[in-house]
Amino acid sequence: MVAKCCGFDFSGNESFKTTECTMPLSTQSQADDEKYVLVASLDNARNLSNILKAITFKDHAIFNATPNGLKVTVEDSKCLQANAFIQAEIFQEYTIKEDVVGFQVNLTVLLDCLSIFGGSTLPGVSTALRMCYRGYGYPLTLFLEEGGVVTVCKINTQEPEEPIDFEFCSSNVINKVILQSESLKEPFSELDMSSEVLQITMSPSQPYFRLSTFGNSGNAHYDFPKDSDMMELFRCTKTQTNRYKMSLMKPSTKALALSCKVSVRTDSRGFLSLQYLVRNDDGQICFVEYYCCPDEEVE
Amino acid sequence: MDCVVTGGNVKVLAKAILSLSRIGDELYVEPQDDGLALRSVNSSRSAYGCFLFAPLFFTRYTIPNGQDFRCKMAIKSVQAVFRSLASLEKTVEKCHIELDKKKNRLTFTLHCKHGLLKTHNLSFQDSESLQAVFDKESYANVFRAQPRLLADTVVHFPSSLDEVTMSVNDDRMWFRNHVEDEAELSKAMQTELCLASDEFDHFAVRAHNSVTFCLKELRGLLVFAESANLPISIYFDEPGSPVVLSVTDSVLEGNFVLATLSDDSHQRKDNTRRAQTPPPPPPDDFMNDDIDSYLIAMDTSMAPGPSSAGPPTPPLAKSTYSKQPVAAYHRTRIHSEEEEEEKEETDDSDRPPNKKFCSLFFGSVLPPSSQMSTQPVTNQEVLASDSEDDTQAE
Numbered sequence: 001m002v003a004k005c006c007g008f009d010f011s012g013n014e015s016f017k018t019t020e021c022t023m024p025l026s027t028q029s030q031a032d033d034e035k036y037v038l039v040a041s042l043d044n045a046r047n048l049s050n051i052l053k054a055i056t057f058k059d060h061a062i063f064n065a066t067p068n069g070l071k072v073t074v075e076d077s078k079c080l081q082a083n084a085f086i087q088a089e090i091f092q093e094y095t096i097k098e099d100v101v102g103f104q105v106n107l108t109v110l111l112d113c114l115s116i117f118g119g120s121t122l123p124g125v126s127t128a129l130r131m132c133y134r135g136y137g138y139p140l141t142l143f144l145e146e147g148g149v150v151t152v153c154k155i156n157t158q159e160p161e162e163p164i165d166f167e168f169c170s171s172n173v174i175n176k177v178i179l180q181s182e183s184l185k186e187p188f189s190e191l192d193m194s195s196e197v198l199q200i201t202m203s204p205s206q207p208y209f210r211l212s213t214f215g216n217s218g219n220a221h222y223d224f225p226k227d228s229d230m231m232e233l234f235r236c237t238k239t240q241t242n243r244y245k246m247s248l249m250k251p252s253t254k255a256l257a258l259s260c261k262v263s264v265r266t267d268s269r270g271f272l273s274l275q276y277l278v279r280n281d282d283g284q285i286c287f288v289e290y291y292c293c294p295d296e297e298v299e
Numbered sequence: 300m301d302c303v304v305t306g307g308n309v310k311v312l313a314k315a316i317l318s319l320s321r322i323g324d325e326l327y328v329e330p331q332d333d334g335l336a337l338r339s340v341n342s343s344r345s346a347y348g349c350f351l352f353a354p355l356f357f358t359r360y361t362i363p364n365g366q367d368f369r370c371k372m373a374i375k376s377v378q379a380v381f382r383s384l385a386s387l388e389k390t391v392e393k394c395h396i397e398l399d400k401k402k403n404r405l406t407f408t409l410h411c412k413h414g415l416l417k418t419h420n421l422s423f424q425d426s427e428s429l430q431a432v433f434d435k436e437s438y439a440n441v442f443r444a445q446p447r448l449l450a451d452t453v454v455h456f457p458s459s460l461d462e463v464t465m466s467v468n469d470d471r472m473w474f475r476n477h478v479e480d481e482a483e484l485s486k487a488m489q490t491e492l493c494l495a496s497d498e499f500d501h502f503a504v505r506a507h508n509s510v511t512f513c514l515k516e517l518r519g520l521l522v523f524a525e526s527a528n529l530p531i532s533i534y535f536d537e538p539g540s541p542v543v544l545s546v547t548d549s550v551l552e553g554n555f556v557l558a559t560l561s562d563d564s565h566q567r568k569d570n571t572r573r574a575q576t577p578p579p580p581p582p583d584d585f586m587n588d589d590i591d592s593y594l595i596a597m598d599t600s601m602a603p604g605p606s607s608a609g610p611p612t613p614p615l616a617k618s619t620y621s622k623q624p625v626a627a628y629h630r631t632r633i634h635s636e637e638e639e640e641e642k643e644e645t646d647d648s649d650r651p652p653n654k655k656f657c658s659l660f661f662g663s664v665l666p667p668s669s670q671m672s673t674q675p676v677t678n679q680e681v682l683a684s685d686s687e688d689d690t691q692a693e
Binding site: 183186187189190192215216217218219220221222223224225227228229230 | 372373375376379382383386390404413414415416417418419420421422
């Protein structure tokens with residue numbers, strides 16, 4: 001694997017005239033655009049950076065762009081996979097010249113670039129983004145503009161890896177609940193991190209939906225009744241108790257914090273799927289998905 | 300034990316545990332006939348806190364008949380039960396505390412909004428009774444103030460500050476910090492605040508004294524008092540005897556007992572007493588430490604024990620003695636000589652506390668016999684001489 005590095009280019013080349021940069025992102029010549037296989041623009045870069053933060057637990061992120069939109073995948077230990085889906089409609093401009101464009105970049109570096117102007121959350125202050133990729137072997141180029149100042153970042157890309165297929169298909173789903181995220185935020189923020197595992201019990205009878213931890217000072221259970229007003233859907237067919245490594249579950253808290261609804265599903269093998277519905281600053285909807293393998297079989 | 304707390308009282312309970320966590324690492328739980336006692340003591344046994352929640356505080360309070368039960372557990376794990384303190388009032392409707400003696404589990408069940416049920420099964424250890432010996436009635440100086448007044452006072456002291464000195468005369472109370480002689484002048488800051496007696500709900504002074512004690516625990520109790528909006532009563536006497544901070548209402552009582560720094564006059568008195576005691580056994584690893592400050596502090600912390608404490612103390616005093624280096628005896632004498640030389644200057648009562656004691660000043664918290672409570676002394680006595688270093692050395 002080639003060493004990753006981040007290239008910041010403040011020189012204003014790329015036939016980029018900083019003197020004329022009142023509308024810099026639209027001043028690029030048509031000729032420039034033609035070189036790229038992928039061009040995606042956003043008025044507010046936070047709409048991208050926020051959702052990427054929800055899956056940031058490893059540096060390597062696999063980008064997979066199709067005409068439908070952008071899918072970003074991050075994996076850990078071959079046991080955990082997180083996907084963020086940003087539909088083409090979210091972008092103000094989304095041009096793709098091939099059926100599939102794939103590359104891999106360092107996600108931490110990309111996020112640093114996206115917030116290069118400080119990532120202000122003040123209303124009315126936003127960073128505009130134009131993200132361009134020329135193809136295999138080329139860097140990912142970001143044009144960022146805020147208040148008439150433009151930064152061009154080039155992030156070296158890597159050979160894209162093939163994301164793991166968790167073979168999680170809805171026909172094998174045994175249990176499924178949809179909850180309003182609000183109700184899970186507190187339990188997740190309180191989880192006893194001295195516990196090695198998070199145990200999830202889903203059952204058509206009591207305790208219906210239970211999160212358990214087994215820590216140094218004792219154990220804790222969080223029970224959600226199926227008729228709770230936070231429970232949007234309760235479809236459990238069989239009692240299942242599975243354990244998932246706490247260290248793998250922890251990153252999903254970031255996605256939970258951003259989301260408004262979460263769907264928790266387990267399949268016949270005990271694999272866990274967490275799907276988060278995330279509403280961005282402009283009220284548009286994106287999805288984040290986590291897959292996690294169960295820990296050793298519980299007796 | 301089986302008890303239920305509802306509504307706003309859940310937060311009161313949680314805040315009490317939070318303020319006890321500022322004292323020690325362990326929470327002592329003792330269900331008594333007159334209510335549930337929660338206590339904590341710090342490792343050097345120089346600070347002790349106790350909350351007693353009367354049966355009326357609970358919606359249900361039942362304890363098993365005729366069998367004493369008490370336990371201790373890590374206070375952190377109990378805090379974890381009430382982790383979302385800020386939203387507690389809004390989310391928790393009912394808290395059920397139940398003891399399962401067979402499984403050695405204390406179970407906290409929180410019934411929350413939206414039907415969420417949180418169950419925490421905490422393991423515990425059996426423990427002896429923890430009971431500080433103090434008698435509020437015998438104190439010379441008694442004050443009562445709204446928590447706001449004290450909170451507004453301590454807020455002016457930097458959070459890094461350990462101790463504060465409280466002085467009184469007939470119509471004023473001062474709080475000040477002590478700046479060490481060796482402190483860097485550019486960083487040193489002396490803060491002094493004066494409160495007039497009419498700011499207090501109650502202000503009764505019989506002895507114009509000043510005492511130095513730790514701020515941390517006072518801040519801890521303030522967290523509770525402010526949230527429960529209960530006035531804090533302060534009882535204190537003379538330097539070296541503990542200051543008692545207390546909050547009371549119809550269903551609960553909280554008492555924090557904090558050691559104060561002994562002043563020099565005490566120390567001289569103690570030195571003369573020390574001279575009569577037999578030389579202690581050989582030294583241990585304390586010799587490596589800042590021996591001067593250690594020995595001096597040891598000296599102050601030791602003396603009241605055997606001479607004033609009555610029957611239950613000897614075993615404890617003995618154990619403490621065994622830790623005293625042989626050099627202590629000699630050092631004490633040397634120190635007394637120095638003391639003589641300094642005598643003229645030290646008579647000034649406004650003198651700032653001798654910083655040398657600070658590392659261990661918690662020692663002499665056993666009240667002199669005159670203040671001994673009428674309560675029977677239980678098997679584990681708190682606030683007897685025991686130093687932080689002792690604990691660490693174990």
